[in-house]
Amino acid sequence: MLCGSLLLIYLNVPLLKLLTGVVIITFAIALLLNIKIELNSRLLQVPVGLLSGFLGGSTSMSGPPVALFFQNRGFEKRVFRANLIVYFILLYPLTLPTYYLGGLLTGEVFSTALLAAPAMVAGALLGARLLYRVDEGLFRRITLLLVIASGVFSILTGIGLIK
Numbered sequence: 197m198l199c200g201s202l203l204l205i206y207l208n209v210p211l212l213k214l215l216t217g218v219v220i221i222t223f224a225i226a227l228l229l230n231i232k233i234e235l236n237s238r239l240l241q242v243p244v245g246l247l248s249g250f251l252g253g254s255t256s257m258s259g260p261p262v263a264l265f266f267q268n269r270g271f272e273k274r275v276f277r278a279n280l281i282v283y284f285i286l287l288y289p290l291t292l293p294t295y296y297l298g299g300l301l302t303g304e305v306f307s308t309a310l311l312a313a314p315a316m317v318a319g320a321l322l323g324a325r326l327l328y329r330v331d332e333g334l335f336r337r338i339t340l341l342l343v344i345a346s347g348v349f350s351i352l353t354g355i356g357l358i359k
Contacts, residue, residue, distance in 0.1 A: 213255055214354030220260045220347035224340045227267050237269055248283075252291055257350060259284075260343050267343075273327060273335040 233240075244265045252258025262283055266276045295301050330338070352358040 209255065210354045210356065212354070213257075213350045216251060216255055216257060216260075217347040217350030217352075217354060220257075220264070220350065221344050223264050224260075224343040224347065227264065228337065228340050228344075232268055240265065249287070252287060253294060255350065257346060258287055258291075260346055263339060263343050267336065267339060273330070273332055276335075276339070277327060 244261050248258045248261040251261060259280070262280065263276075266279060271279065292301070327335070349358065
């Protein structure tokens with residue numbers, strides 16, 4: 197995460213977003229097609245964590261690698277959600293100081309966050325309520341479609357169609 201945050205200042209971020217989006221979509225489609233990566237999950241934890249931290253620091257997209265990892269492991273929806281929540285609770289307090297030190301937290305960033313906060317809270321509450329009403333298969337498909345959507349968004353921002 198620290199490396200990604202620092203490199204954000206120096207990297208070609210649009211190219212990184214484009215490549216990230218393509219990789220995320222590729223892996224998500226593979227999982228939608230029930231193609232699993234059969235590797236030792238314990239060995240994958242470190243590279244997935246490094247990749248997620250790097251992407252979180254450089255593109256603010258730390259979630260997709262972890263979500264794809266959890267999907268590949270076949271986590272039940274409640275376990276998936278709990279692990280993702282704990283992961284973000286641990287990650288974001290480390291990300292904010294790095295962004296601050298890099299001069300990336302601006303007034304515009306805070307005003308955008310404040311404007312988006314009510315929708316984010318509403319979405320989180322709706323998602324928490326729907327979790328118990330959605331079966332495992334549908335949860336898996338929705339999760340992968342959301343990961344694909346984040347990949348598409350990454351590509352569109354990378355090529356400059358969305359700012």
